Amino acid sequence: MEERVCGRSGQQLSTVGLGTWQLGGDWGEFREEDAPALLDAAVEAGVTFFDTADVYGDGRSERLIGAYLRARPDVRVTVATKMGRRVPQEPENYTLDNFRAWNDRSRTNLGSDTLDLVQLHCPPSEVIASDAVFDALDTLVAEKRVRGYGLSVETCDQALAAIARPGTVSVQIILNPFRLKPLERVLPAAEAAGVAIIARVPLASGLLSGRYTEQTVFAPEDHRTYNRHGEAFDQGETFSGVDYATGVEAAAEFARLAPEGASPAQTALRWIIQQPGVTTVIPGARNAEQVRANAEAAALPPLSDAVLQQIGELYDRRIRPQVHDRW
Known part of the structure; x- marks a missing residue:
């Protein structure tokens, strides 16, 4: 699989990575014993980038990836994690002491002294505007706790603010055929600055697979049940912020645009990969x-x-x- 440079870090990432939120269980039940086979399938398919977070299953996703990599020392994979959502998203919580504590926990979970990439996990805009926050992130790099840092963001304005910071390696943002706004300013700014773009929620929480109908029922522990209207976190994280009925109808139209031999989901991923400035896209998966x-x-x-x-x-x-004016 083609690999692209991860911004200023120089690390090489496969154009299709693997999002691992599902290993934490917020996409319905996921059995821990199924994780090695899923991660093996990714590696065998050429995936060299895993994205996780300390909040996915309260560390379960990190721990499963760490265990897998310890059992497979021959595997070359860049692992990105995220921090900051295990506490209230209040600016006063984004301190160097907290960063070190969160980083220690993730390093333990992943079994690594130095993490490849750590991203602030959708922090408030006030945090992205804080010089002290970025000084603290620079300190993590200087202390060799992390090789580089980035931000996962909700809005294009937040992405542009993060890109403007000289130490930012990557920006993770929702980008898919139902979320086009980043094409206008974010991707060009990132490409000009040498900042990697990690495209998340690439299938609009599965809508773009074309498999769902208005009668589809998701498990109670699935965020597509409990966060449809932003009850638990930003609404844009679930179905890209599109109301479900509209999304189902639009996805049916999108499916008819898929070229011969490609599924709707593959078409959505191909659309993302070919956008100038995109480094990698991180679809999740529940099976090999x-x-x-x-x-x-x-x-x-x-x-x-x-x-x-x-x-x-x-x-x-x-x-x-x-969605366009909201994010």
Whole structure:
């Protein structure tokens, strides 16, 4: 699989990575004993980038990845984790002492003295504006706790503020055919600054797979049940902020745009991969078959100009009014 440079860090990341929120259990039940087979499938498919967070299953996702890598010392994978959402997202909590404590926990979970990439996990805008916060992040690098740092953000304005910081290696932002706003300013700014873009929620919480109907029922512990309207965290994290009924109808239209031989999900991933400035995309997967199908998107030919135009028109007609001005 093609690899791209992760911004200023120089690390090489596969164009399709693996998001591991599902290992924590917030996408319905996931058995710990199934993790090695899923991670093996990713590695065998050419994936060299895992993305996790200390809050996924309260550390369970990190621990499963750490155990896997200890059992497979031959595997070359860059692991990014995130920190900051195990406490209230209040600016006073983003201190060097807390960063060190959070980092210690993640290093223990992952079994690594120096973490490849640590990202602040969707912090408030006030945090991104704080010089002291970035001084603290620079200290983590100087202390060799982390090789580099980035930010996972909710809004384009937050992304632009993070990109402007000279130590920022990466920005993780929602980007998919139902979330086009980052194309306007964020991706060009990141490319100009040498900051990696990690595209998250690439399938709009599964909508873009085309598998769901209005009658689909998700498990109670699945965030697609309990956060549809932003009850637990930012609404944009679930179905990209699109109301479910609209999303299902738009996804059915999107599915009809898939080229021959490509699934709707692969088409969505291919669309992201070919956007200038994107470094990697991190779809989740619940089994080895999904992992392999996602990875295959990297080998698909670029989507035609006609398909790209149709995707833009679909977004303008059905999705833009709900999401474009919010994030």
